[in-house]
Amino acid sequence: MLIFTxxxxxxxxxxxxxxxxxxxxxxxxxxxxxxxxxxxxxxxNALAQITVCSVFVNPTQFNDKADLDRYPRMPxxxxxxLESANCDILFMPSVDEMYPPEEKxxxxxxxxxxxxxxxxxxxxxxGVAQIxxxxxxxxxxxxxxxxxxxxxxxxxxxxxxKVLQLPVTIIACPIMREADGLAMSSxxxxxxxxxxxxxxxxxxxxxxxAQVITEKSIxxxxxxxxxxxxxxxxxxxxxxxxADAETLEVLSSLKKDVPAVALIALFVGKIRLIDNLQxxx
Numbered sequence: 001m002l003i004f005t006x007x008x009x010x011x012x013x014x015x016x017x018x019x020x021x022x023x024x025x026x027x028x029x030x031x032x033x034x035x036x037x038x039x040x041x042x043x044x045n046a047l048a049q050i051t052v053c054s055v056f057v058n059p060t061q062f063n064d065k066a067d068l069d070r071y072p073r074m075p076x077x078x079x080x081x082l083e084s085a086n087c088d089i090l091f092m093p094s095v096d097e098m099y100p101p102e103e104k105x106x107x108x109x110x111x112x113x114x115x116x117x118x119x120x121x122x123x124x125x126x127g128v129a130q131i132x133x134x135x136x137x138x139x140x141x142x143x144x145x146x147x148x149x150x151x152x153x154x155x156x157x158x159x160x161x162k163v164l165q166l167p168v169t170i171i172a173c174p175i176m177r178e179a180d181g182l183a184m185s186s187x188x189x190x191x192x193x194x195x196x197x198x199x200x201x202x203x204x205x206x207x208x209x210a211q212v213i214t215e216k217s218i219x220x221x222x223x224x225x226x227x228x229x230x231x232x233x234x235x236x237x238x239x240x241x242x243a244d245a246e247t248l249e250v251l252s253s254l255k256k257d258v259p260a261v262a263l264i265a266l267f268v269g270k271i272r273l274i275d276n277l278q279x280x281x
Contacts, residue, residue: 001083003090007098007138010091014052014139022049026141026168028132031055032072032186033081036176040145041085043173048143053082054091054135056098061127067272072189091139098134105130109159115248116263117152117274120238125156132157133164141168149175149183151263151276152248175275177203183275195269198232202264205229206277209242209262213279218242218252229266238265238272245278256281 004010014024025048027040033055044051055078062068075092082090107129112118118125136144146154154172161168176184181203182196191199205228209221216224225240243250245259254260260279265272 001079001087001090003079003092005092005094005097007093010089011138013089017050018140023143024048024139024141025051026135026139026144027051027053027087028135028144028146029053029055030057030071030186031078032074032189033078034176034184034186034188036147036149036184038081038085039176040147040173041082041087043171044143044145045086047171048141050088051086052089052091052139052141053087054093054139056091056093056131056135058098058127058131059095060099060130061124063121063123070190072186091135098131105133107133107160107163109156109163112152112156112159112248115250116239116241116243117265120265125153128153128156129160132160136161136164136166136168143169143171145171145173147175148172149185149274149276151261155248181207183273185273187271187273190271191268195234195271198234199268199273201228201232201235202266202273202275206262206264206275210277210279213254213260213262214281218254225264234269236267238267240264242279254281 025044027044029037041051041053057071057073059068109125109129113125146157148154158170161170178184180200182199205225212221222240226237229235229237241250242260242262245261251260260281261276262279263276265274
């Protein structure tokens with residue numbers, strides 16, 4: 001596996017590979033890799049001839065400096081995992097490399113930048129759009145792979161590609177889960193033993209939502225979810241919504257011709273976790 005820290009050097013290498021007619025699959029990450037990330041690497045390996053992974057903790061998508069400071073960083077372990085997963089190229093730039101002081105960029109993300117995650121984490125998706133656009137401009141991939149746990153992020157990246165008219169296909173890959181159903185996340189490593197046990201509540205709640213979706217109103221379901229979480233003192237619900245799975249418009253009632261997704265964000269202790277489940281109506 002080749003490792004690059006400079007955009008210019010990576011660009012030269014990738015342009016040479018492109019000249020050979022090889023297709024590029026790209027997996028952007030913030031490191032602290034786990035099986036969910038490795039599933040994206042495997043998906044890239046299966047679809048593209050060259051797999052590129054970036055590891056970069058992007059400061060502009062954190063609206064809480066404490067969250068940025070405690071985000072896990074383990075570059076040596078990440079490098080070993082990527083080598084074992086047959087990743088071809090690893091890009092590990094510095095903050096100064098990705099954000100030279102003279103560069104400024106603003107991308108119109110439309111309504112996706114004002115709802116759900118965007119409303120609860122102001123500026124988050126502006127930061128996501130900035131770094132993804134920079135990485136896409138450098139890597140120029142044919143395919144880019146994202147986990148579906150960050151449901152809204154996938155739609156944001158697709159909007160970004162549309163606005164900038166980039167020739168890259170976005171592949172949304174299934175959520176990878178722990179044995180107890182908790183969605184895999186780098187943040188899981190920050191949970192205490194007690195918090196980790198309580199976090200297993202999240203997928204249970206989402207399953208319960210799926211079971212009663214045709215029997216109860218959305219208002220009733222939201223009340224059930226709120227009460228379930230309030231039963232645990234170390235948990236605090238940030239939001240729970242049921243939305244149109246294609247536009248993320250929050251729904252007040254279900255329609256059979258509108259695909260729906262349940263989305264949740266909550267704090268377990270100080271750690272904020274998210275999950276989602278597409279609903280069968």
